[in-house]
Amino acid sequence: MGTLRETVHEMKLAAPALAxxxxxxxxxxxxxxAKALADNRERIxxxxxxxxxxxxxxxxxxxxxxxxxxxxxxxxxxxxGLKQLSELPDPIGHVTLERELDDGLVLKRVTTPxxxxxxxxxxRPDALVQISGLCMKSGNCAILKGGKExxxxxxxxxxxxxxxxxEVAAIPxxxxxxxxxxxxxxxxxxxxGDVDLIIPRGSNAFVKHIMDNTAIPVMGHADGIxxxxxxxxxxxxxxxxxxxxxxxxxxAACNAAETVLVNESIASSFLPELVSALHDANVKVRGDKxxxxxxxxxxxxxxxxxxxxxxxxxxxxxxxxxxxKEACEHINRYGSHHTDSxxxxxxxxxxxxxxxxxxxxxxxxxxxRFSDGFRYGFGAEVGISTGKLHARGPxxxxxxxxxxxxxxxxxxxxxxxxxxxxxxxxxxRL
Amino acid sequence: MGTLRETVHEMKLAAPALAxxxxxxxxxxxxxxAKALADNRERIxxxxxxxxxxxxxxxxxxxxxxxxxxxxxxxxxxxxGLKQLSELPDPIGHVTLERELDDGLVLKRVTTPxxxxxxxxxxRPDALVQISGLCMKSGNCAILKGGKExxxxxxxxxxxxxxxxxEVAAIPxxxxxxxxxxxxxxxxxxxxGDVDLIIPRGSNAFVKHIMDNTAIPVMGHADGIxxxxxxxxxxxxxxxxxxxxxxxxxxAACNAAETVLVNESIASSFLPELVSALHDANVKVRGDKxxxxxxxxxxxxxxxxxxxxxxxxxxxxxxxxxxxKEACEHINRYGSHHTDSxxxxxxxxxxxxxxxxxxxxxxxxxxxRFSDGFRYGFGAEVGISTGKLHARGPxxxxxxxxxxxxxxxxxxxxxxxxxxxxxxxxxxRL
Numbered sequence: 001m002g003t004l005r006e007t008v009h010e011m012k013l014a015a016p017a018l019a020x021x022x023x024x025x026x027x028x029x030x031x032x033x034a035k036a037l038a039d040n041r042e043r044i045x046x047x048x049x050x051x052x053x054x055x056x057x058x059x060x061x062x063x064x065x066x067x068x069x070x071x072x073x074x075x076x077x078x079x080x081g082l083k084q085l086s087e088l089p090d091p092i093g094h095v096t097l098e099r100e101l102d103d104g105l106v107l108k109r110v111t112t113p114x115x116x117x118x119x120x121x122x123x124r125p126d127a128l129v130q131i132s133g134l135c136m137k138s139g140n141c142a143i144l145k146g147g148k149e150x151x152x153x154x155x156x157x158x159x160x161x162x163x164x165x166x167e168v169a170a171i172p173x174x175x176x177x178x179x180x181x182x183x184x185x186x187x188x189x190x191x192x193g194d195v196d197l198i199i200p201r202g203s204n205a206f207v208k209h210i211m212d213n214t215a216i217p218v219m220g221h222a223d224g225i226x227x228x229x230x231x232x233x234x235x236x237x238x239x240x241x242x243x244x245x246x247x248x249x250x251x252a253a254c255n256a257a258e259t260v261l262v263n264e265s266i267a268s269s270f271l272p273e274l275v276s277a278l279h280d281a282n283v284k285v286r287g288d289k290x291x292x293x294x295x296x297x298x299x300x301x302x303x304x305x306x307x308x309x310x311x312x313x314x315x316x317x318x319x320x321x322x323x324x325k326e327a328c329e330h331i332n333r334y335g336s337h338h339t340d341s342x343x344x345x346x347x348x349x350x351x352x353x354x355x356x357x358x359x360x361x362x363x364x365x366x367x368x369r370f371s372d373g374f375r376y377g378f379g380a381e382v383g384i385s386t387g388k389l390h391a392r393g394p395x396x397x398x399x400x401x402x403x404x405x406x407x408x409x410x411x412x413x414x415x416x417x418x419x420x421x422x423x424x425x426x427x428x429r430l
Numbered sequence: 431m432g433t434l435r436e437t438v439h440e441m442k443l444a445a446p447a448l449a450x451x452x453x454x455x456x457x458x459x460x461x462x463x464a465k466a467l468a469d470n471r472e473r474i475x476x477x478x479x480x481x482x483x484x485x486x487x488x489x490x491x492x493x494x495x496x497x498x499x500x501x502x503x504x505x506x507x508x509x510x511g512l513k514q515l516s517e518l519p520d521p522i523g524h525v526t527l528e529r530e531l532d533d534g535l536v537l538k539r540v541t542t543p544x545x546x547x548x549x550x551x552x553x554r555p556d557a558l559v560q561i562s563g564l565c566m567k568s569g570n571c572a573i574l575k576g577g578k579e580x581x582x583x584x585x586x587x588x589x590x591x592x593x594x595x596x597e598v599a600a601i602p603x604x605x606x607x608x609x610x611x612x613x614x615x616x617x618x619x620x621x622x623g624d625v626d627l628i629i630p631r632g633s634n635a636f637v638k639h640i641m642d643n644t645a646i647p648v649m650g651h652a653d654g655i656x657x658x659x660x661x662x663x664x665x666x667x668x669x670x671x672x673x674x675x676x677x678x679x680x681x682a683a684c685n686a687a688e689t690v691l692v693n694e695s696i697a698s699s700f701l702p703e704l705v706s707a708l709h710d711a712n713v714k715v716r717g718d719k720x721x722x723x724x725x726x727x728x729x730x731x732x733x734x735x736x737x738x739x740x741x742x743x744x745x746x747x748x749x750x751x752x753x754x755k756e757a758c759e760h761i762n763r764y765g766s767h768h769t770d771s772x773x774x775x776x777x778x779x780x781x782x783x784x785x786x787x788x789x790x791x792x793x794x795x796x797x798x799r800f801s802d803g804f805r806y807g808f809g810a811e812v813g814i815s816t817g818k819l820h821a822r823g824p825x826x827x828x829x830x831x832x833x834x835x836x837x838x839x840x841x842x843x844x845x846x847x848x849x850x851x852x853x854x855x856x857x858x859r860l
Contacts, residue, residue: 013759013762013763015788016758016762016785016786016787016788017786019785019788020785020786099806099807101800101805101806101807105796105800107806107807112818114818114819115788115818196818196819197818197819211645212645215641215642217647217817217819219819235841238841241841241843242841242843244843245843245844245845246843246844249843249844249845249848250844250848328446329443332443332446333443341837350838354834354836355446355449355450356446356447356450357446358445358446358449358545359834360834360835361834361835361836361837362834362835362836362837363836363837363838363839364836364837364838364839365838365839365840365841365842366535366837366838366839366840366841366842366843367842367843367844369843369844370531370535370837370839370842370844371835371837375531375844375847375854376529376531376537376835377529377531377537377854377856387647388542388544388545388626388627388832389544389626389627389647389649389819389820389832390819390820392832392833392834392835393834393835394835402818402819402822403822404784404789404790404791404792404822404823405790405791405792405801405806405822405823405824406784406791406792406793406794407771407791407792407793407794407796407800407801408780408793408794408795408796409793409794409795409796409800410795410796411665411668411671411672411795411796412795412796412797412800413671413672413674413675413676413679413796413797413799414675414676414679414680414797414799414800414805415675415679417805418679418680424805424807426807
């Protein structure tokens, strides 16, 4: 095996070979992965039972234990997900630009895998399967590090997947490895010549720690401070049900709403209704003095910086704004550029909101919880990016690709073009 | 004005307003910029004369003085470039995905500007004009920092451009600023909440220094170690002229060749010819012992790590490889993933090279010097990216855009989909 550094370096050298594997062979590997998981059901469940036992005796939180559990329904979701991936169009080898620069000098831009991707994920064993599948479909080598609570399950899942992949002769060796200790992550963060991208999933502090400690590009989202803005012309019943859904349907998710902004002109009637609907759903409601002037809140704060909080639980902030302009300003100032929704019947207000809110997702008349790779039809996601470079929003197969420029000539040198004896004659062919 | 931090923060808040400016108004600003430059010809030349005088008395290198000079031909190139930019299609507002997720729930992905971009460039005053133009066309706010040698010229150019832009009423204030000291760069590197992207142009050490000192994403290329591989079936006359062009046409450019690899089967006849052609062009030729066995070299080295050198001058390394496979391995190992060219009549060898060489540009039968935004028909470039994320290769308007997801619904909540009472029904409309 050699050291981790050597193993990753071999992976880097194998990456172009994986990039050259045909879509059929990559799809064959995905099918083999799905079949192997189903065939090894009992072995996976036994390993998961060990992790569950350890988690329960160490007093792990209920929500985490739920994520850790790998049962028949999760197994089914995993095999189904791999099958869906195998049926999606190939994300690599697409010609996205084809231009004749001059006679006999043709430029093409072709999508390629990124290369070697390190993904650090939380204690959900199904994440290991999803990420392995996304990387295989997109022709990327994967370094996988899962949460330590799922150590046994991940170990078994990884061995099953790796063995399945090795049955497809065209796939090079060494295209997926698993690491399990924190010291190994620290080592990987130093391999900026060999690792092309790190995708950390986890707490804000964890993502920031990764970013501060590596020269490798990092794709991740820090916060999920999402807003619902209820405009003057909103259907208030719709606004209430969307606000409740966006808060309670899965409060720990990054696309859950943290703040509802209400247009001043409807605040005196709507805000008390909203607070009452939230209370019925066991949501604690906070806000500044201005908001408290319209409805009874559970907590009133003075510092507007409180609007920058991500609750991740059944707590929500409310604020009253003068209109869509102030709503956009509030969102750009206190939000995290993730996903924000306007509830309105007014097309002009919606257009203004779409253009002025600087977020990965700008929605109208629906819940912020739709911001998710599966719900966007991407098959699955490796994460949600709040950065604006490379990939923004849910990151599926397309976000795992790069491209290269292929230029085919017939002996052309730059000299003649620089001296003006020949000139370019751009003709797009796509 | 306030402090730099405040100015940049205001710029960040103005960024969505610039993003919302129509293409017509942005093109109007570009035309105003071109006209203002032509109208202020004498003022620009006077400022440049001061910079030239200071440069000459301080003993600046000939090559740098040539770059610093801003004369009629450079002015013409600048105004022509701005005019071309104004005629290019709008890079923002493109719908690149349109998908009905379910009845009445429609997802669109629309291209947007990135936001606030800081560009640090060398002592070419025309770079200030090009970058300002690219940022205006793509709706991005620009923080510009040019080389100190061009201080007077840049100051005058910037004032002219800013005044011209301010004549277009629709463009918000504060969308371009110029900074001139190193301490201001250090301050900007700390503004990771307000600056979306830094593009440094300059030496490897400088780019690395920027990357090590900011949490803002950095897009830049480090090295330019480009290769020519002369395959067994190459037209040797073509190979010689391309190798000479790629080395001597502009040796300081990052897309100039540093190493020529020669197939063993033709090395005994071709390598002496090549060395002779390079000598005729005043190029010093180095290589390892194996290469020296085929032709008289000016210098022989033992350490293969010498193949990782970027000369930037009339020096070139040669090596002998067993075939296209070893050529690709050499390039991936010692190159910088910039641009590499195979000279061959063999389609299979070319396909292998295109797929296995992990570089932004993979060429066949032409010079590596074509790797350039203007030559690709991008109008201009802000730089060349050897990273694989976001933009790879020459970065023009498209590389200065991001996107957002717009989702329009009619009251949809996630609850029903999560509970299975409704399901997605993805239908692509593009």
